[in-house]
Amino acid sequence: MSRFLQLHLLTSYPPANLNRDDLGRPKTAMMGNVQRLRVSSQSLKRAWRMSEPFQSKMEGNMGTRTKRMGEDWLKRLKDGGIAEKKALGWITKILSKFGAVEKDLPLTKQLVHYAPEEIQAVETLLDTLIAENRPPEDDELTLLRNRLRVADVALFGRMLADAPSFNKEAAAQVAHAISVHGVTVEDDFFTAVDDLNQAAEETGSGHMGVIEFGAGLFYQYVCINMDLLYKNLDYDRQLTEQTVTALMEVVATVAPTGKQNSFGSRAYASYILAESGTRQPRSLSVAYLKPVVGQNVLDEAIKNLNETRNSMDRVYGPASEKQCIVNAAHGKGSLQELLAFASAAVPSGEG
Amino acid sequence: MDFLLFRLYAPLSAWGVTAVGENRHVQAHPSRSALLGLMAAALGLTREEKTAQQQLDSELGFAIALERAGTHLSDYHTAQAPKAKDIKKGRPASRYHELTAAPRHELTTILSKRDYRQDMVARVAVWNRSSQPDYSLKRLLEALEHPVFTLYLGRKSCPPSLPLEGRVVTAVTLREALTTASFNNDCLDGLALSREDWTLYWESDSKVTSGIDPQQTFSRRDQPLEWNRRLFGMRQEHRANLAQGRA
Numbered sequence: 001m002s003r004f005l006q007l008h009l010l011t012s013y014p015p016a017n018l019n020r021d022d023l024g025r026p027k028t029a030m031m032g033n034v035q036r037l038r039v040s041s042q043s044l045k046r047a048w049r050m051s052e053p054f055q056s057k058m059e060g061n062m063g064t065r066t067k068r069m070g071e072d073w074l075k076r077l078k079d080g081g082i083a084e085k086k087a088l089g090w091i092t093k094i095l096s097k098f099g100a101v102e103k104d105l106p107l108t109k110q111l112v113h114y115a116p117e118e119i120q121a122v123e124t125l126l127d128t129l130i131a132e133n134r135p136p137e138d139d140e141l142t143l144l145r146n147r148l149r150v151a152d153v154a155l156f157g158r159m160l161a162d163a164p165s166f167n168k169e170a171a172a173q174v175a176h177a178i179s180v181h182g183v184t185v186e187d188d189f190f191t192a193v194d195d196l197n198q199a200a201e202e203t204g205s206g207h208m209g210v211i212e213f214g215a216g217l218f219y220q221y222v223c224i225n226m227d228l229l230y231k232n233l234d235y236d237r238q239l240t241e242q243t244v245t246a247l248m249e250v251v252a253t254v255a256p257t258g259k260q261n262s263f264g265s266r267a268y269a270s271y272i273l274a275e276s277g278t279r280q281p282r283s284l285s286v287a288y289l290k291p292v293v294g295q296n297v298l299d300e301a302i303k304n305l306n307e308t309r310n311s312m313d314r315v316y317g318p319a320s321e322k323q324c325i326v327n328a329a330h331g332k333g334s335l336q337e338l339l340a341f342a343s344a345a346v347p348s349g350e351g
Numbered sequence: 352m353d354f355l356l357f358r359l360y361a362p363l364s365a366w367g368v369t370a371v372g373e374n375r376h377v378q379a380h381p382s383r384s385a386l387l388g389l390m391a392a393a394l395g396l397t398r399e400e401k402t403a404q405q406q407l408d409s410e411l412g413f414a415i416a417l418e419r420a421g422t423h424l425s426d427y428h429t430a431q432a433p434k435a436k437d438i439k440k441g442r443p444a445s446r447y448h449e450l451t452a453a454p455r456h457e458l459t460t461i462l463s464k465r466d467y468r469q470d471m472v473a474r475v476a477v478w479n480r481s482s483q484p485d486y487s488l489k490r491l492l493e494a495l496e497h498p499v500f501t502l503y504l505g506r507k508s509c510p511p512s513l514p515l516e517g518r519v520v521t522a523v524t525l526r527e528a529l530t531t532a533s534f535n536n537d538c539l540d541g542l543a544l545s546r547e548d549w550t551l552y553w554e555s556d557s558k559v560t561s562g563i564d565p566q567q568t569f570s571r572r573d574q575p576l577e578w579n580r581r582l583f584g585m586r587q588e589h590r591a592n593l594a595q596g597r598a
Contacts, residue, residue, distance in 0.1 A: 001497040001498075001499065002395075002497075002498065002499050002500070004501070021426075021427040022427040027426065027427075029362065029363065029424055029467075029469055030422050030424070030469045030470065031362045031469060031470060032470065032541050032542065033470075033541060033542075040426060040428070040508075041507075041508030042428060042430070042508075049446055049447065050446070050447060050450070055447065152446055152447060153446075156446070169397070169500070170507065173501045173503065173507055173508070173510055174508060175363075175508055175509070175510050176362075176363055176508055178362060221510060223501055223510055225500060225501050227499070228500065278497050279496065279497060280495060280496055280497065280498055280502065280511075280514055280515060281498075281501065281502070281510065281511075282510070282511050282512060282513060282514050283361070283510045283511070283512040284512070285361070285362050285512040286360075286512055286513060286538040286539070289362075289538060289539065289541065289542070290540075290541065308538070312513075312514065315535050316514045316516065316535075319514070
């Protein structure tokens with residue numbers, strides 16, 4: 001049994017081309033026999049993990065900022081009976097994973113931010129090196145690097161066919177975002193005028209083209225396996241909280257970057273329903289199997305989402321123990337409440 | 352005989368077939384490997400737990416009623432990546448590091464075509480091949496109800512969009528097990544097909560009477576051989592249309 005944090009979001013994008021296929025058209029899918037706009041799971045995840053808020057949230061404020069960490073480590077090796085020159089070589093190799101290293105000195109050129117667990121990991125590695133009297137190997141060095149790596153890989157997983165020991169099962173499941181209403185992809189015929197072309201006889205455009213686009217209110221579903229996330233982060237409660245809240249924030253506010261300069265279609269989620277519980281998770285996409293029609297798409301979509309959840313709970317029994325609703329369309333709830341809700345879903349204790 | 356019965360529906364599902372390169376094809380009905388994976392996920396077995404995975408594999412038989420095959424979707428998928436030689440130099444710590452370590456123009460793009468089925472609906476019957484199983488139907492049912500790992504329909508981005516509504520049923524034949532029970536499919540109104548149009552898929556097992564003659568028997572490469580290497584062997588699967596297959 002695991003605790004699952006499920007997020008159902010409604011996010012409205014004005015005309016945009018967020019996620020394109022091989023012909024440059026917005027991606028689509030058929031649902032309930034009606035064509036919908038689609039933003040792929042992969043596209044969403046990339047936008048989130050590469051986004052500035054996610055990066056900065058995960059950098060964290062804890063730990064030590066120094067150029068001189070190598071001095072401690074060098075001493076540890078020497079105390080362990082490793083000759084100075086050999087030890088310095090090993091330390092340089094380790095330090096180079098954190099930043100540029102001064103020549104022949106155990107110092108980094110810049111201040112490096114070390115998280116406590118990184119220091120711990122290096123010290124463990126040093127002890128191994130002393131015991132086995134050998135230089136560090138490349139794979140060992142990779143595992144040292146920082147909190148960001150831990151959070152990123154813990155959430156979205158990693159699979160390396162040639163190095164299974166690096167594999168990590170993703171704790172976050174992200175569905176393709178699908179518009180709640182039917183959509184016809186439209187095309188924008190455009191021309192670009194040559195600025196320097198002033199000749200009276202040559203009045204045509206310098207370039208013609210077509211961009212296809214669509215506007216949609218998207219239903220988005222994310223399911224986070226909190227126990228797995230906690231495990232992937234080595235049972236560090238504080239780091240798990242930091243990771244899950246960083247994810248909440250970007251899921252609610254970061255848009256895919258596709259064609260943003262042409263469409264400026266950045267959007268925040270209008271409605272978020274979060275659920276926490278141990279029962280078998282399910283998406284609520286059936287709320288939109290019949291496409292929403294009419295002029296009040298957002299309110300209808302919110303209504304359908306809640307009606308579907310309630311009727312499913314009636315039929316199958318409650319799917320979750322706790323819920324949190326942020327309704328930005330009507331100014332109810334807040335992102336802060338959602339973050340607190342997510343933090344409360346972090347497990348405690350070992351395994 | 353007892354069967355564990357449950358229903359699978361999602362707007363997108365992806366039951367993969369052999370895929371070694373850029374094209375990731377799928378079939379409409381679940382593969383044995385995917386169903387074993389679904390059970391293992393519910394139970395919390397990791398790919399590394401080879402003995403347990405083999406045990407699970409040896410104990411379970413599957414049959415499927417494909418209520419609606421759904422329609423085909425081909426997703427054009429790009430992924431940015433550093434060149435192989437840059438990865439070998441030292442494994443980048445995270446996706447962010449991987450993409451920012453080298454200058455942007457040195458990144459390459461990996462293309463793939465990932466297929467999906469849209470609006471597939473299927474029901475699955477599971478039975479125990481042995482009489483003293485470690486993984487009893489009751490245990491599987493409890494695991495599905497409170498899974499350890501997230502469940503999905505073939506690909507992780509395909510979460511179930513209705514509860515699986517699992518239950519243990521008693522039936523004489525596979526056909527009876529698959530076709531008698533009803534699920535809360537009201538919300539799938541527009542999608543539901545009449546029972547005559549269902550297609551049944553099953554594997555032979557001396558313990559089970561199918562209750563329907565196969566119209567076709569084919570080989571499918573979905574018998575797990577090695578879990579962490581994702582190595583699969585061939586398996587015989589029978590198929591019959593419910594309206595045409597004689598009882």
